[in-house]
Amino acid sequence: xxxxxxxxxxxxxxxxxxxxxxxxxxxxxxxxxxxxxxxxxxxxxxxxxxxxxxxxxxxxxxxxxxxxxxxxxxxxxxxx
Numbered sequence: 001x002x003x004x005x006x007x008x009x010x011x012x013x014x015x016x017x018x019x020x021x022x023x024x025x026x027x028x029x030x031x032x033x034x035x036x037x038x039x040x041x042x043x044x045x046x047x048x049x050x051x052x053x054x055x056x057x058x059x060x061x062x063x064x065x066x067x068x069x070x071x072x073x074x075x076x077x078x079x080x
Contacts, residue, residue, distance in 0.1 A: 018049055018057035023066065026076040033073040 011017060021043060025034050036058075043049045058074065061067035068075045 013049065013053045015053070015056040015060035018043065018053050019061045019066075021047065021049075022054075022057055022061060022074065023076070026067075026074060032076040033070070036069075036072050036074055039074055 022039055025039055025042060026032060040051065040054050043054055044051070058067065062069070066077055068077050
């Protein structure tokens with residue numbers, strides 16, 4: 001089974017860091033929700049993240065109760 005956190009990867013590819021990028025996309029949207037496809041496209045093009053790192057980041061955000069899924073959208077669960 002693959003580990004979500006490893007000591008051999010770059011810190012900028014960690015789920016917590018990529019999750020922060022996803023949270024900033026959600027906070028910058030007017031409705032607090034972003035399409036999964038739009039978020040992935042934005043992160044892959046602008047920062048060259050892999051699909052696996054984006055997937056792990058979404059799992060991380062869901063597990064710490066900051067994100068919920070409403071197909072096909074990522075929805076920010078708590079907002080300031």
